[in-house]
Amino acid sequence: MRAARLHEYTDEMGDGLTIEEIDAPQVTASDDVVVEVEGAGWCQTDNHIIEGMWADYVPQELPMTLGHENTGTVVETGEEVTIVSEGDQVICHPVQTCGTCRPCRQGETMYCENAAFNGLTTDGGFAEELLTNERAVIPLPDGVDPTDIAPHADAGITAYHAVKKAVDELNPGDTAVVIGVGGLGHIGLQCLDAMSAAEIVALDIKQSARDLASDLGATHTLDPETQDIPSEIAALTDDRGAVQVLDFVGADETTALAPEITAAGGDHHIIGYGGHIHEPSQALVDGEFSFVGNIVGRYAELQELVALVEDGYVDLHTSRYELDEINSVAEKLEHGEIDGRAVITP
Numbered sequence: 268m269r270a271a272r273l274h275e276y277t278d279e280m281g282d283g284l285t286i287e288e289i290d291a292p293q294v295t296a297s298d299d300v301v302v303e304v305e306g307a308g309w310c311q312t313d314n315h316i317i318e319g320m321w322a323d324y325v326p327q328e329l330p331m332t333l334g335h336e337n338t339g340t341v342v343e344t345g346e347e348v349t350i351v352s353e354g355d356q357v358i359c360h361p362v363q364t365c366g367t368c369r370p371c372r373q374g375e376t377m378y379c380e381n382a383a384f385n386g387l388t389t390d391g392g393f394a395e396e397l398l399t400n401e402r403a404v405i406p407l408p409d410g411v412d413p414t415d416i417a418p419h420a421d422a423g424i425t426a427y428h429a430v431k432k433a434v435d436e437l438n439p440g441d442t443a444v445v446i447g448v449g450g451l452g453h454i455g456l457q458c459l460d461a462m463s464a465a466e467i468v469a470l471d472i473k474q475s476a477r478d479l480a481s482d483l484g485a486t487h488t489l490d491p492e493t494q495d496i497p498s499e500i501a502a503l504t505d506d507r508g509a510v511q512v513l514d515f516v517g518a519d520e521t522t523a524l525a526p527e528i529t530a531a532g533g534d535h536h537i538i539g540y541g542g543h544i545h546e547p548s549q550a551l552v553d554g555e556f557s558f559v560g561n562i563v564g565r566y567a568e569l570q571e572l573v574a575l576v577e578d579g580y581v582d583l584h585t586s587r588y589e590l591d592e593i594n595s596v597a598e599k600l601e602h603g604e605i606d607g608r609a610v611i612t613p
Contacts, residue, residue, distance in 0.1 A: 269613065270394035271593045272330040276319030280597035283317040284333065284393070286590060292390070292398035297347035300399050302357060306417030307392035308336030309588075309596050309609040311450070315541070316387060317597065325388050334611065335361040335385050336420040337392030338413040341404070348401045356413045357404040358420050358573065359392070360566050361385050364402050376565040393593060395613050405570055408577045415585050418450065418608035419572055421563060423583070426455035426515070427572045428564030429536045430462060433511040436534065439464035444500065444509040444528060445485070448476040450608045451538060452515035453483060453584060458572075459513070460484030461580040468503060470496065475606060479584070491520070497527035509533060518542040525558065526550040534559045585610050 268291045271284040292301050313333050315321060337359040341351050351357055363383040364371050370378035385391040385399065407413055416423075437443060443465040445456045452471070459467055460483065468487045469480035477488035489499050500509055508530035514521050517539035525535040526546060536559045537544075544558055551557070575581045584607030588596050596609045 268395040269590060270332045270390070271334070271590060272332055273317060274330045276317065276322065278318055280314060280317065280601045281594050283597055284593055286593070289332070289394070291396050294343050294345050296400070297345040298401040299345040300341060300348060300351060300401055300404050301343040302337065302339040302359060302397045302399060302404070303342045304337055304392045304395060304397050304613045305339040306337070306414035307334040307611045307613060308418030308420065308422060309593075309600060309611060310336060310418070310421055311539070311600060312421070313386070314597055314601055321387060325384065327388060331386075332390040332392075332394050333386045334391035334393035335387055336418050336422065337361070337385065337397050338407070338417040338420065339392075339397065340413070342396065345401070350401050351404050351406055356407045358407055358413070358416060358569065359385070359397065359399050360403040360405065360424070360569050361387070361421055361563060362403065363400045364566075366402055374565060374567065377563050393590065393611055393613065402566070405566075405573060407573070411573070411577060414587065414610055414612060415583055416573070416576060417610050418583060418585065419454070419576065420569070422451050422608055423454050423572050423581070424564040424569045425538060425561060426451045427458050427575075428568055429513055429538050429561040430455050430458040431568065432559065432561075433513060433534065433536060434459065434463040437463045437465045437511055440466070441510040442466045442468060442500075442504045442507075444512045445469045445480070445515065446512065446521050446524070447471060447515035447539060448480040449515065450605070453479055453607060454581060455513055455515060455538070456480055456483050456485060457581045458575065461575060465511070466503070468500065468509065479606075496524060500528040504530070512536065513538060515539045519545070522558070525556065526554055529554060529556040531555055536561055583608060587612050
């Protein structure tokens, strides 16, 4: 089968992956599931994997097929699989868990001690077929397009995971700030609007993104390049600050906003990444706010997100590309030329 493979780390997105013929995956374990890939979302994390940013955090054996936002049709299952059958359309949680370690027993999908992460530690879905397991697949409801929903397998669930934590701390009348209304941010904003009664302020340097934010439920939109964000947030909140900040950019410039825009006792959620946190410890003590990290989300949260999609609360803005265009997609994303999410259709 054809697959997009990473052979060595590079900063040059134009030739980061190689399209080549490899053996199709085979069922070898009783809980294995082989999926014919219909949609595989391209994520900023894929660019970071190509650059080698994850090599110090997880084991990576190259060459490896990338792609961790996957949907498709089940074509083969292990003998003990009962959740899905051949012909079922599914969305795949990117992490294949063991189910028996302590974190799994506690329902903490992302903390599994024996996890395999498609496209990060093991072969992913930028290929004609994907090997996963029964604990990672969720049958899709009728009427949900598997190609369009693919980015929810990571971008969607990551945004939802952060928003779900944030809404627990939001009361009606509170203000929440969404930084970056791109591939993740436009999903998070919709989840926030559907799940809370907070006033939503969206920040983005692109006019098209701010317009989209308004369409998706933002109460106010601000341009960080032309407006003084701390002053604007202070004016909108009677100097209280935002109770919850969801940072879908995670750059030095956005994390630096935290002490000035986060309310006392509030949280600045880091969802996008690539930057750093350089704040004096006294700033956290004085404001008693927290930086909160987020990575993907639980299997059950992906089920909940699919329910929001089915009920019409969350809409994905996607563009489709062929497998042969994969390096072009990486370049476009690197230069901020893709609105919403890009989906590869192997």
